[in-house]
Amino acid sequence: MLRYIVKRVLEVIPTLLLITFFVFMFVRMIPGDPARLVAGVDATGDTIEVIREQLGLNKPLFTQYFNYMAGLFKGDLGTSLKTNRAVSYEIGLRYGNTIKLAAASLTWSCIVGILLGIWSGKNRSKWQDYTGMTIAISGISMPSFWLGFIVIMIFSVKLKWFPTTGAGSWKNLVLPAFTLGSSIAAIIARFTRSSILEVMKEDYIRTARAKGLKEKIVVWKHAFRNSMISVITVAGMQFGHLLGGSVVTESVFAYPGIGSYLLDSINYRDYPAIQSLILIFSLHFILINLVVDLLYAVLNPEIQLS
Amino acid sequence: MIKKKQKDQNTDFSTPFSEFTRKFKKQKTAIVAGGFILLLCVIAIIAYQIVPYGINEYDYSSILKGPSAAHWFGTDEFGRDIFSRVLCGTRISLSVGLVSVTTAAVTGTLLGLIGGYYGGWIDSIIMRICDTLLAFPGLILAIGIVAILGPGLYNVVIAVAIFGIPNFARLVRSTTLQLKNSVYVMAARSLGATDSRILFRYILPGAVPNIIVQYTMSIGSSILTASSLSFLGMGASPPTPEWGLLLSNGRNYMLTAMHVTIFPGLAIFMTVLSFNLLGDGLRDALDPKLNE
Amino acid sequence: MAEHKEKNILEIKNLCTYFFTDSGTIKSVDGVDITLKEGSTLGIVGESGSGKSVTALSIMGLLMGTTGKVVDGKIILDGDDISHITPEQQRKLRGNQIAMIFQEPMTSLNPVMKIGNQIMEVILLHQKVTKAQARQMTLEILKKTDIPRAERIMDEYPFQLSGGQRQRVMIAMGLVCNPKILIADEPTTALDVTIQAQILDLMNHLKKTIGTSTIFVTHNLGVVAEICDEVAVMYCGRVVEAGDVYRIFAEPKHPYTKGLLASIPKLGEHVERLDCIPGNVPNPKFMPAGCKFAPRCAEAMDICHEKEPEFYEFENGHKSKCWLYDKKEGGVGR
Numbered sequence: 001m002l003r004y005i006v007k008r009v010l011e012v013i014p015t016l017l018l019i020t021f022f023v024f025m026f027v028r029m030i031p032g033d034p035a036r037l038v039a040g041v042d043a044t045g046d047t048i049e050v051i052r053e054q055l056g057l058n059k060p061l062f063t064q065y066f067n068y069m070a071g072l073f074k075g076d077l078g079t080s081l082k083t084n085r086a087v088s089y090e091i092g093l094r095y096g097n098t099i100k101l102a103a104a105s106l107t108w109s110c111i112v113g114i115l116l117g118i119w120s121g122k123n124r125s126k127w128q129d130y131t132g133m134t135i136a137i138s139g140i141s142m143p144s145f146w147l148g149f150i151v152i153m154i155f156s157v158k159l160k161w162f163p164t165t166g167a168g169s170w171k172n173l174v175l176p177a178f179t180l181g182s183s184i185a186a187i188i189a190r191f192t193r194s195s196i197l198e199v200m201k202e203d204y205i206r207t208a209r210a211k212g213l214k215e216k217i218v219v220w221k222h223a224f225r226n227s228m229i230s231v232i233t234v235a236g237m238q239f240g241h242l243l244g245g246s247v248v249t250e251s252v253f254a255y256p257g258i259g260s261y262l263l264d265s266i267n268y269r270d271y272p273a274i275q276s277l278i279l280i281f282s283l284h285f286i287l288i289n290l291v292v293d294l295l296y297a298v299l300n301p302e303i304q305l306s
Numbered sequence: 307m308i309k310k311k312q313k314d315q316n317t318d319f320s321t322p323f324s325e326f327t328r329k330f331k332k333q334k335t336a337i338v339a340g341g342f343i344l345l346l347c348v349i350a351i352i353a354y355q356i357v358p359y360g361i362n363e364y365d366y367s368s369i370l371k372g373p374s375a376a377h378w379f380g381t382d383e384f385g386r387d388i389f390s391r392v393l394c395g396t397r398i399s400l401s402v403g404l405v406s407v408t409t410a411a412v413t414g415t416l417l418g419l420i421g422g423y424y425g426g427w428i429d430s431i432i433m434r435i436c437d438t439l440l441a442f443p444g445l446i447l448a449i450g451i452v453a454i455l456g457p458g459l460y461n462v463v464i465a466v467a468i469f470g471i472p473n474f475a476r477l478v479r480s481t482t483l484q485l486k487n488s489v490y491v492m493a494a495r496s497l498g499a500t501d502s503r504i505l506f507r508y509i510l511p512g513a514v515p516n517i518i519v520q521y522t523m524s525i526g527s528s529i530l531t532a533s534s535l536s537f538l539g540m541g542a543s544p545p546t547p548e549w550g551l552l553l554s555n556g557r558n559y560m561l562t563a564m565h566v567t568i569f570p571g572l573a574i575f576m577t578v579l580s581f582n583l584l585g586d587g588l589r590d591a592l593d594p595k596l597n598e
Numbered sequence: 599m600a601e602h603k604e605k606n607i608l609e610i611k612n613l614c615t616y617f618f619t620d621s622g623t624i625k626s627v628d629g630v631d632i633t634l635k636e637g638s639t640l641g642i643v644g645e646s647g648s649g650k651s652v653t654a655l656s657i658m659g660l661l662m663g664t665t666g667k668v669v670d671g672k673i674i675l676d677g678d679d680i681s682h683i684t685p686e687q688q689r690k691l692r693g694n695q696i697a698m699i700f701q702e703p704m705t706s707l708n709p710v711m712k713i714g715n716q717i718m719e720v721i722l723l724h725q726k727v728t729k730a731q732a733r734q735m736t737l738e739i740l741k742k743t744d745i746p747r748a749e750r751i752m753d754e755y756p757f758q759l760s761g762g763q764r765q766r767v768m769i770a771m772g773l774v775c776n777p778k779i780l781i782a783d784e785p786t787t788a789l790d791v792t793i794q795a796q797i798l799d800l801m802n803h804l805k806k807t808i809g810t811s812t813i814f815v816t817h818n819l820g821v822v823a824e825i826c827d828e829v830a831v832m833y834c835g836r837v838v839e840a841g842d843v844y845r846i847f848a849e850p851k852h853p854y855t856k857g858l859l860a861s862i863p864k865l866g867e868h869v870e871r872l873d874c875i876p877g878n879v880p881n882p883k884f885m886p887a888g889c890k891f892a893p894r895c896a897e898a899m900d901i902c903h904e905k906e907p908e909f910y911e912f913e914n915g916h917k918s919k920c921w922l923y924d925k926k927e928g929g930v931g932r
Binding site: 200201202203204206207208209210211212213214222225226299300301302 | 658660662663689690691692693694697698700702705706707708709710711719720723724755757768771
C-alpha cells in the first residue's frame with residue numbers, strides 16, 4: 001500500500017510541472033501589453049520600455065520561465081501590477097477566507113447530498129424519491145448567481161438574518177456557503193442515489209437479506225459501505241466545481257477571497273496575479289484528486305492488500 | 307400427436323427502438339420538458355417578430371417598474387421591457403448551447419473513437435490532453451480561454467466547446483474499449499470489415515445512447531457556464547439581451563427592483579432544468595439494465 | 599445416525615407467485631405443492647424459467663426489490679403456518695430457521711467485509727452470545743466445511759478466496775445457526791466440475807453429520823442423483839412429478855420427466871442423435887390452455903389441451919400430474 005501511495009504522489013509531479021508551464025505560457029497569450037497597462041494610458045514609448053525592463057518582460061521567454069520557476073520555489077509569486085505588493089501577500093490576505101468558504105460548502109453539501117441520495121434511493125419510485133430528485137435536479141439547474149441573489153434578497157434584505165457582503169464572522173459564511181454548495185449537494189445526491197440503486201441489485205445484498213438482517217442495516221452497513229467508495233470519488237471531482245463556483249459566488253457576495261481576486265486581476269490584466277491564482281487553483285484541484293485516490297486505496301481492501 | 311405451434315407465440319417481439327419509445331412514453335416529466343424545449347426553439351426563431359417592445363426601446367418615463375399588464379416582467383433601468391429582452395435572449399442561449407455542445411460532441415467522439423480503437427501512443431496523447439483539460443476546474447478553464455481570446459460570445463462558445471470535449475472523449479473512448487473486443491466486432495473483423503467501417507457501423511452505434519444523454523445534459527451545463535461568463539463580464543456585452551448579462555445589470559437594483567434579476571434568472575433556470583429533465587428521461591429510457 | 603421421524607418439516611400447498619410487470623403479469627409459480635421430510639434432501643428440478651428459483655425465494659420471503667408477490671398458497675414450517683406472517687416475523691426466520699445459499703459464490707459475499715465478520719454477523723443477529731463465542735462458533739463451522747486454514751480465512755476478504763472456498767463460506771454461513779431448513783439454489787452450477795464434486799461431497803457429508811433438511815434447486819439431473827433423497831420435477835411453474843429419487847429415475851411417469859431422463863447421454867451408449875424434447879418452453883405471456891406440456895408431448899390426448907390434470911398417486915408417495923393415468927379419460931391407469 002505504501003508503494004501505491006508513493007507511486008501516486010510521484011505521478012503528480014510531472015502533471016504539476018506541466019501545469020506550471022501551461023499557466024506561464026497561457027498568461028503570455030493574453031492580448032494586451034502589460035507594460036503599457038502598468039505605465040498608464042498617457043505614457044510615452046520610453047517609459048513603457050523602462051517599465052518593460054523593470055518587469056523583466058524583455059528577456060527571452062526561457063529566461064522568464066526560468067526566473068518564474070525559481071521564484072516559485074522560493075515562494076515568490078511575483079509582484080502585483082495593480083498594487084505593487086507581493087502577490088503572495090495579496091493572496092495571503094484572501095486565501096483563508098476562500099478556504100473557510102470551500103470547507104463549509106463541501107461539508108454541508110456532502111452530508112446533505114449523501115443523506116438525500118440514500119433517502120431517495122431507498123424509497124425508489126415513491127414520493128420520497130420524486131421529492132429528493134426534484135430538489136436535486138433543481139439544484140443543478142439553478143445558476144448560482146441567481147440563487148445567490150434570491151438568497152440575499154430573502155435572508156439578508158427582507159429578513160435581515162445574515163449580512164450581504166464581507167467576511168469575518170460565521171454569519172458571513174452562511175449564505176455564500178449555501179449558494180456555493182447547492183449545486184454540489186445536488187450532484188452528490190443524484191450520484192449517491194444511482195450508486196445505491198446499483199449496489200442494492202448486487203448478489204451480496206440478497207445474501208445480507210437472506211441472513212435476516214434488518215433493512216436499515218442492509219442499506220447502511222452493506223450497501224452504503226460499497227457505494228461510499230464511488231461517492232467519495234465523485235465528491236472529490238466536485239471540488240473542481242467548488243473552485244470555479246467560488247469565482248462567481250465571491251463576486252455575488254463581494255466576499256474577499258481568491259475567487260473574487262482572480263476576477264479583479266483578469267479585469268485589470270494583472271498578469272503575475274492571474275498566473276499565480278490559476279496555478280493555485282489547479283494545484284488544489286490536483287492535490288484533492290490525489291487525496292481522493294489515496295482515500296480510495298484506504299477504503300478498498302483490494303488495493304490495500306495487493 | 308404434437309399439436310401445431312401456437313399462433314401467438316412469435317408475435318411478441320420488440321425492437322430496441324420500440325422498447326425505447328415505450329419506456330420514454332412513461333417518463334411524463336421528460337415529455338413535458340421536451341415540449342418546453344420545443345417551445346423555446348420556436349421562441350428563439352420567432353422572438354424578434356413577436357415581442358411587444360423592441361429590445362432597445364428606451365422609455366425613461368417608466369424605469370424600474372415592476373411587472374404590470376403593459377410590461378409582464380417589468381422594466382429595467384432604461385425603461386426597456388424585460389419580457390421582450392428575455393424572450394430575445396432565448397435565441398442567444400440556445401444557439402450558444404447547441405453550437406458549443408455539438409462541436410464538443412463531434413470532436414470528442416472522434417477523439418474517443420480513435421484513441422479507444424487504436425490505442426498506443428495516439429491514445430496516450432489524446433488521454434493526456436483530456437486529463438490536462440480536466441485538470442483545470444471547469445469554469446476556471448473557460449475563464450482562462452476567454453481571457454486569452456478576449457471577451458465576446460464567439461469566444462464563450464469556443465471556451466465552452468473546448469471544456470466539453472474531454473467528457474465526450476472519455477465517454478466514447480470507454481465504450482469503444484468495451485466494444486472493440488466484443489464478439490460481434492471480432493466477427494465483423496473476421497469477415498474483412500475495414501477499420502472505419504467497424505468504427506462507424508459497429509462501435510459508434512453502441513456509444514450513441516450515452517452520447518445522446520451526455521449531449522442533452524451538456525447543453526444545460528453549457529448554458530449555465532455561458533451565462534456565468536456573461537454575468538462576470540466576460541461574455542456578451544451590452545446591449546445584447548443575454549440572460550446572464552441581464553442578471554448582472556440587475557445587481558445594482560437588487561434592493562429596489564428585484565424583478566430585474568429574478569426573471570432572467572428564471573429563464574435560465576427553466577431552460578437548463580428542461581434540458582436536464584429531458585436528459586434524465588432519455589437516460590432512463592435508453593438504459594437496458596433498468597428493469598421495471 | 600438416529601432414525602428420522604417421518605414428519606414433514608416443510609409443506610407447501612398451492613403456492614402461487616406472480617410478477618406484476620409493466621408488460622403484463624407473469625405467473626412464475628402457479629400452484630406448486632411440495633413436501634420436505636425432516637432430515638432428507640429434496641431436489642427441485644426444472645429448466646430455466648420453470649419457476650424453481652422463484653419457489654425458493656418465495657419460501658424465504660426474498661421477493662423484495664422485485665415485482666413479485668406471493669398471491670396464494672400455504673407454507674407450513676414445522677407445523678407453523680408462515681404464509682401470512684408479517685415481514686418482520688419473516689425476517690426473524692431468515693438465516694435462523696430457514697437459510698439459503700445461492701448460485702454465484704463469486705458475487706454473493708460483501709467485498710469490503712472480512713469473512714469472519716460476515717459469518718459472525720448472522721450469529722450475533724439471531725443468538726444471544728458474546729463476540730468471542732460467536733468467533734469460536736464461526737471457526738467451528740468453517741472447519742466443518744473442510745475449508746483449509748480456517749483461522750486465516752476469518753480475517754481475509756472474499757477477493758482472496760477461490761470460488762470453491764467462497765461457496766464453503768456460504769454453506770458455513772447458512773448452517774451456523776442450525777436452521778431447520780437449508781435451501782440451496784444451484785450452488786454448484788457456477789463452479790468448475792471438479793470443485794462441484796467437492797462441494798457435493800461436502801454437502802453429502804454434512805447431511806450425515808449435521809442432518810439439516812435441505813431443498814436443492816438444480817437443473818442438473820446428475821446432481822440430483824448424487825445428493826437427493828426425493829425429487830420434485832417442475833415445468834412452467836407447476837410440479838409435474840414428485841417422489842423418491844430412485845423410483846423417479848427408474849420409472850418416470852410424466853412424459854416430461856421421461857424426456858429429461860432420455861436426453862442424458864449415457865457413457866458407452868452408441869447413438870447417432872441425441873434425444874431431445876421437441877419444441878420450446880412456452881412464452882409466459884402466452885401459456886397454452888390445459889396441460890402446459892401438452893404442445894410438446896408425444897403422448898398428448900385431446901383432454902390434455904383442454905384441462906389441467908390433477909395429481910395421480912402411485913406407491914410410496916410417488917405422484918404425477920398427467921391425464922395418462924386417469925382411466926376415465928382414456929389413459930392407461932396406474
